[in-house]
Amino acid sequence: MQFDVITLFPDFIKSYCQFGIIGRAYKEEKIKLNTVDLRQFGLGKHKQVDDLSYGGGVGLILMVEPLFNALKKIPKKEKSKILITSASGKKWDQDFANKLKNEEQIIIICGRYEGYDERVLNIIDHEICLGDFILTGGELCALAVIDSVSRLVQGVLRKEETLxxxxxxxxxxxxxxxxxxxxxxxxxxxxxxxxxxxxxxxxxxxxxxxxxxxxxxxxxxx
Ligand SMILES: C[S@@+](CC[C@H](N)C(=O)[O-])C[C@H]1O[C@@H](n2cnc3c(N)ncnc32)[C@H](O)[C@@H]1O
Structure with a gap:
């Protein structure tokens, strides 16, 4: 299983995936992890990734163009799903993890700030939510997906860590x-x-x- 995560904080994702069962699975290449730094796809001199929301409102939202360009750069496998994290997405749960365990690749976009330009949904399979609360960013949700799906991948758990x-x-x-x-x-x-x-x-x-x-x-x- 290949995980690709588009985030402004790649180290956050990489760090978690070094430990415990997920760390072992990564070292044994049962799972693969690629992080994509969204900032690299920012626009202009300042690598801008966010802007004001049309129609007004407090805070900034992620622009569609950097998200689209970051996604385009990721090589796609035949069986692949693209997720974006959102407090207003479909609730992530064990059934959802089971449905995705047979994909070859899961690509996750982590939201930040006040959210993202809705037009990104044109290239997304699922908006996913970790629970009925507001986080500062989508990285914890992305890690929940990586962790819960990885456990279901053949060979990741040992006999004593049964499902x-x-x-x-x-x-x-x-x-x-x-x-x-x-x-x-x-x-x-x-x-x-x-x-x-x-x-x-x-x-x-x-x-x-x-x-x-x-x-x-x-x-x-x-
Ligand atoms: C501060 S939140 C934005 C919240 C947004 N303004 C709203 O009211 O739904 C920033 C980002 O964190 C992520 N996030 C926040 N809460 C989440 C949750 N419960 N599940 C998944 N992602 C979440 C999303 O990617 C979101 O775009």
């Missing part, structure tokens, strides 16, 4: 988990988990997962 029992599978959150010691600060691990009764443990986990979903994410309960 089998995770939150959002079958519309349910993950069950609560515990590790050593059995007791800490008088907080005990539930007896059932120490019982060795696998069928009972499985049942308990399913019930707990349902309970947690009802409590924390009633919107997921069908």
């Amino acid at each position: 089998e029992e995770e939150s959002f599978k079958g519309g349910c959150l993950e069950y609560p988990q515990y590790t050593r010691p059995n007791e800490f600060n008088s907080w005990k691990v539930p007896d059932i988990l120490l019982s060795g009764h696998h069928a009972e443990i499985k049942k308990w986990r399913e019930e707990q997962a349902k309970e947690k979903t009802r409590k924390n994410r009633p919107d997921l309960v069908k």
